Amino acid sequence: MVIKLDFLKSLDRLQIILKKRIHADVQGSHESPMGGQGLVFQDYKAYVPGDDFRHIDWKVYARTDKFFVKRFEEERNMTIHILVDSSASMNYGRRIKKFEYAAMVGLGFSYMAMKKNERFNFNTFTSEVTKFRSGKGANQLVKIHDFVSKLKVDGQSFFKEAMDSYKKNITSKSLIVLISDFLYDLEEIRVVLKQYHKSELFIIQVLDPAERELVINGDVILEDSETHERLRTFISKRMKNNYQNKLDNHIFKLKDLCDDVDANFVSVTTDTPIFETFYHVLS
Numbered sequence: 001m002v003i004k005l006d007f008l009k010s011l012d013r014l015q016i017i018l019k020k021r022i023h024a025d026v027q028g029s030h031e032s033p034m035g036g037q038g039l040v041f042q043d044y045k046a047y048v049p050g051d052d053f054r055h056i057d058w059k060v061y062a063r064t065d066k067f068f069v070k071r072f073e074e075e076r077n078m079t080i081h082i083l084v085d086s087s088a089s090m091n092y093g094r095r096i097k098k099f100e101y102a103a104m105v106g107l108g109f110s111y112m113a114m115k116k117n118e119r120f121n122f123n124t125f126t127s128e129v130t131k132f133r134s135g136k137g138a139n140q141l142v143k144i145h146d147f148v149s150k151l152k153v154d155g156q157s158f159f160k161e162a163m164d165s166y167k168k169n170i171t172s173k174s175l176i177v178l179i180s181d182f183l184y185d186l187e188e189i190r191v192v193l194k195q196y197h198k199s200e201l202f203i204i205q206v207l208d209p210a211e212r213e214l215v216i217n218g219d220v221i222l223e224d225s226e227t228h229e230r231l232r233t234f235i236s237k238r239m240k241n242n243y244q245n246k247l248d249n250h251i252f253k254l255k256d257l258c259d260d261v262d263a264n265f266v267s268v269t270t271d272t273p274i275f276e277t278f279y280h281v282l283s
Helices: 009-022 057-064 096-113 137-150 161-170 186-195 237-260 272-282
Strands: 039-048 070-074 080-085 120-125 127-131 175-180 200-207 218-223 232-233 264-269
Touching: 009 096, 009 232, 009 272, 057 070, 057 137, 080 096, 080 161, 080 272, 096 137, 096 175, 120 137, 120 161, 161 186, 175 272, 186 237, 186 264, 200 237, 200 272, 232 237, 237 264
Parallel strands: 080 120, 080 175, 175 200, 200 264
Antiparallel strands: 039 070, 120 127, 218 232
16 A cells, blocks of 8 residues: 655645644644633733633732733643554545545644644554554654555454543543544444543544445345455345435434534545545634
């Protein structure tokens, strides 16, 4: 599998969107939207009922006879955690494998973190998580690229078990990017998302166009890519409609789960240009 990095340059064209969406999340010093209680003084604002009375600057009051409160810039060295599903189901794809596309999205997030001099972790998971030591800079990006290019995409995915084991690595508020086809039990996904609710979440579902709209028909033998179980069946128009309804329902419910925990959700197919995917993710 060869992943070209040329697409990363196209992400530089998203500077306007990045300033609106990512500036507060993936820069070196993070400004809290609530004003924060960090160590770096930012400015003053006129006191209004509801402001913390303890932040009133009494020296300013003595000179002006007006109440002003101090605002601070909160410094939080946030780590970005990127986790990409590398189970056998992600090895499916007619033109491009789902894992290859997912890895490109993960590399894109890594690239943006690198541009902001932010620390990031790139991980893959099946039944467990394969972790990289967190780092910064272009060297880390090259190491990740070499790793995913040589990775064997195989095995069963145990999403909840893998995410449970990784949770100990989240020691502070973080930005977590989960990339998978998310063809898991919805209740299992709900449990995982809730346990990460204190962090900012990006949930990116990657599907092949042939999965999104079933193209096969007639007498076929289907094989589960993870368990290798086989099933002979006849795919009729009615079965296609049932499949489409179930998949659409799964995606809609997945979006509802993400909305419940205030997670950012995007579902894409592998024929979507990476630039367009990031446009939807960041906007």
